[in-house]
Amino acid sequence: MALSNYISEQLAAREGSSRGALLMTHVVCGYPSFEENWQELEIMAAAGVELVELQFPFSEPSADGPLFVKANQQAIQNGVHVDDCFEFMQRVTDIFDFKVVMMGYFNTVFKTGPRDFMQRLKAAGGSAFILPDLPVDEAGELHELAAELDLDPIVLMTPTNSPERLQKLAQAAKGFVYCVARKGVTGSQTEMNAEVADFLSTCRKYTDLPLAVGFGVSQKSDVDFIASHADIAVIGTAALKTWESGGAPALTEFFAQLAA
Amino acid sequence: MDLFDFKDGREGYYGDYGGTFLPEILHSTIEELKRAFRDAREDPSFWQEFVELMQSYSGRPTPITHLANLSKQLGGAQIYVKREDLNHTGSHKINNVMGQGLLVKRMGKSRVIAETGAGQHGYATATMAARFGFHSKIYMGAVDVARQRPNVFWMENMGSEVIAVRDGQQTLKDAINECLRDWVTNMDDTHYVLGTACGPHPFPEMVSWFQSIIGREARDQLMALSGRLPDRVFACVGGGSNAIGLFQGFMDDSDVELVGCEAGGFGPGKGNHAARLAYKDASVGVAQGMKTYFLQNDDGNMLETHSVAAGLDYIGVNPVLVHLWEQERVRFEAVTDEQVTEALKLTMRSEGLIPALESAHGFAQALTEAASMSTKEVVLINMSGRGDKDIFTIADAIGDDHWKQFIRAKANEYGTE
Numbered sequence: 001m002a003l004s005n006y007i008s009e010q011l012a013a014r015e016g017s018s019r020g021a022l023l024m025t026h027v028v029c030g031y032p033s034f035e036e037n038w039q040e041l042e043i044m045a046a047a048g049v050e051l052v053e054l055q056f057p058f059s060e061p062s063a064d065g066p067l068f069v070k071a072n073q074q075a076i077q078n079g080v081h082v083d084d085c086f087e088f089m090q091r092v093t094d095i096f097d098f099k100v101v102m103m104g105y106f107n108t109v110f111k112t113g114p115r116d117f118m119q120r121l122k123a124a125g126g127s128a129f130i131l132p133d134l135p136v137d138e139a140g141e142l143h144e145l146a147a148e149l150d151l152d153p154i155v156l157m158t159p160t161n162s163p164e165r166l167q168k169l170a171q172a173a174k175g176f177v178y179c180v181a182r183k184g185v186t187g188s189q190t191e192m193n194a195e196v197a198d199f200l201s202t203c204r205k206y207t208d209l210p211l212a213v214g215f216g217v218s219q220k221s222d223v224d225f226i227a228s229h230a231d232i233a234v235i236g237t238a239a240l241k242t243w244e245s246g247g248a249p250a251l252t253e254f255f256a257q258l259a260a
Numbered sequence: 261m262d263l264f265d266f267k268d269g270r271e272g273y274y275g276d277y278g279g280t281f282l283p284e285i286l287h288s289t290i291e292e293l294k295r296a297f298r299d300a301r302e303d304p305s306f307w308q309e310f311v312e313l314m315q316s317y318s319g320r321p322t323p324i325t326h327l328a329n330l331s332k333q334l335g336g337a338q339i340y341v342k343r344e345d346l347n348h349t350g351s352h353k354i355n356n357v358m359g360q361g362l363l364v365k366r367m368g369k370s371r372v373i374a375e376t377g378a379g380q381h382g383y384a385t386a387t388m389a390a391r392f393g394f395h396s397k398i399y400m401g402a403v404d405v406a407r408q409r410p411n412v413f414w415m416e417n418m419g420s421e422v423i424a425v426r427d428g429q430q431t432l433k434d435a436i437n438e439c440l441r442d443w444v445t446n447m448d449d450t451h452y453v454l455g456t457a458c459g460p461h462p463f464p465e466m467v468s469w470f471q472s473i474i475g476r477e478a479r480d481q482l483m484a485l486s487g488r489l490p491d492r493v494f495a496c497v498g499g500g501s502n503a504i505g506l507f508q509g510f511m512d513d514s515d516v517e518l519v520g521c522e523a524g525g526f527g528p529g530k531g532n533h534a535a536r537l538a539y540k541d542a543s544v545g546v547a548q549g550m551k552t553y554f555l556q557n558d559d560g561n562m563l564e565t566h567s568v569a570a571g572l573d574y575i576g577v578n579p580v581l582v583h584l585w586e587q588e589r590v591r592f593e594a595v596t597d598e599q600v601t602e603a604l605k606l607t608m609r610s611e612g613l614i615p616a617l618e619s620a621h622g623f624a625q626a627l628t629e630a631a632s633m634s635t636k637e638v639v640l641i642n643m644s645g646r647g648d649k650d651i652f653t654i655a656d657a658i659g660d661d662h663w664k665q666f667i668r669a670k671a672n673e674y675g676t677e
Contacts, residue, residue, distance in 0.1 A: 057561075058560070058561060059428065059561040059562040060428070060433065060437055060547050060548060060562060061437070062283075062436075062437040062440040062441065062548070063283045063440075063441075063444070065441070069427050069437075070427075073427065073428060076561055081559050082559045082560075105547070106281060106546050107545045107546045107547050107554075107556070107560040108559065108560045110544075110545060110546050110560065111543075111545055111556065111558065111559065111560030112559075112560070132283050132284070133281050133282060133283060133546075133549075134281065134546075135280065135281065135282065135284060135287065137280070138279055138280070138281060155284075156283070156284045156285075157284070158283075158284050158285040158287075159285075160285055160286075160287070160288045160289070160447070161284065161287065161288065162288060165287060165288070169284070180284070180285060183285060183444060183445050183446075183447070184441075184444055184445040185441045185444060185445065
């Protein structure tokens with residue numbers, strides 16, 4: 001099923017429930033370890049998370065904040081390779097119902113070979129990919145390869161984009177659009193206010209695709225806010241922080257509170 | 261040859277290399293910078309203002325010195341040196357920095373950030389910020405902070421905040437990542453003063469343009485001094501800004517051979533050096549905003565690098581130079597730490613000049629080649645910076661006992677905290 005159809009169905013199923021937005025969570029492959037990744041994913045699946053980003057670690061994660069920077073570095077030090085990430089993705093998509101989105105930096109794809117990488121992503125059961133350092137202007141060839149394999153390139157819209165740019169981004173987008181709630185890197189708090197709401201309604205003008213909101217989403221009130229202005233709440237750093245401070249019980253509690 | 265005429269190709273590309281690979285949030289900032297740079301480039305009064313500033317503030321034009329003693333001693337080519345070390349702050353870095361400073365004024369921004377490896381670029385940026393009244397923050401790998409304290413001292417005393425970056429290898433590339441993180445947060449009032457001809461378009465073009473002042477001066481000066489064009493031109497290549505700056509003066513002189521000298525470190529073998537093109541350990545990748553050759557593994561993760569010279573210890577290389585290398589317009593050679601130390605000692609003893617460890621890579625290669633050339637031939641070396649800043653590293657490398665005694669005495673004088 002196409003990713004956008006899956007998202008529409010899931011959204012329809014959520015109608016009238018206490019959590020109005022879908023959840024997309026994030027794990028960095030092999031950090032702290034693949035075993036712990038698996039435990040995190042079990043908790044996320046039990047909480048009914050609809051989408052999960054599996055980040056392939058990269059040595060220069062320039063769009064990430066301190067916690068994910070450390071996670072990327074540690075994973076590489078742990079000896080995590082691209083092969084391991086695909087193997088893990090295969091195991092994940094075999095078992096879990098949520099859809100898997102590859103997240104990473106373009107060099108990982110480029111160095112593997114774009115065609116090879118896309119084929120392996122497809123074979124491992126991935127649905128889409130997010131490459132924050134690959135602007136649409138440079139992505140033509142990769143997006144064509146993706147289209148052949150029915151993989152969706154997730155495009156980012158940001159508060160600094162001009163109307164002309166948003167139009168261009170919308171044309172390249174498939175699956176859903178990732179709306180970056182604020183300037184900066186991943187991980188610091190975002191105040192979900194009228195400014196964010198305005199930005200989301202601007203994005204909405206340019207695309208009919210579902211809108212995901214990320215960067216600094218950490219609490220139930222954020223998810224509620226996103227439910228009324230967009231479709232998918234992206235939980236990244238907050239979940240990893242919770243896992244690091246309190247392990248499985250804390251993460252279970254964290255998602256129970258988010259999904260309440 | 262106009263390297264920066266993109267009419268027949270993609271803007272910001274040199275052959276297959278270059279481009280703009282940045283997070284979407286910076287798209288409008290980069291567009292703004294491209295416009296400001298283009299306006300400045302097309303405005304002859306801007307270049308005039310730049311040249312006048314460099315004359316009054318940095319002592320330009322820097323001279324060319326004939327190394328008469330060394331030329332005689334080696335018995336080969338006549339060796340000339342372009343003295344970028346005589347710039348204010350002691351290196352060619354100030355050319356690019358003052359140029360970008362003028363651009364920042366045109367864009368109406370009030371804050372600048374910069375990465376620095378050896379510290380020369382950070383030092384120059386701190387100077388520019390003080391002069392123009394900008395707030396400034398300098399990101400520097402913690403390893404580099406430890407080995408280049410004198411530059412950190414000057415940056416801080418000129419009012420810059422110096423941040424020791426503790427991610428990754430804690431060197432130049434990590435400082436660049438940290439600058440990008442600052443920039444995606446603060447782009448409204450902040451300009452990122454990238455220090456070398458790397459990174460996303462328009463930086464390779466812009467930095468090359470400001471640094472072309474070296475080559476423009478050098479060609480005329482050398483013609484006046486030696487009555488002829490050089491046979492070979494040598495420059496060290498870390499990111500590649502001093503090299504492209506000097507080389508541009510001779511781009512249309514097809515008989516002039518251009519030689520880029522990379523950090524051979526301990527010699528060939530992954531992790532031992534920072535020679536992207538001269539050795540065979542690098543491959544094409546996309547990182548730090550550009551597509552170029554990187555020292556990376558099969559997963560596209562960057563390798564450790566090593567050089568005695570902090571300013572050459574970089575994973576990537578200027579995409580313009582890669583293109584020129586593929587066109588066989590620029591030859592690349594690697595120079596090991598050991599060769600560098602020997603060349604430095606020889607230059608100090610024979611000529612009383614102290615090239616920076618970075619620049620000494622160019623010297624080492626040039627001296628080796630000059631020895632087997634004819635006495636009528638001419639070589640030109642870019643002395644991109646002065647070596648005083650490297651006193652700690654050089655003293656270590658040559659094992660100077662008097663220096664060690666001095667440091668011990670100084671430490672005793674300060675006592676424990």
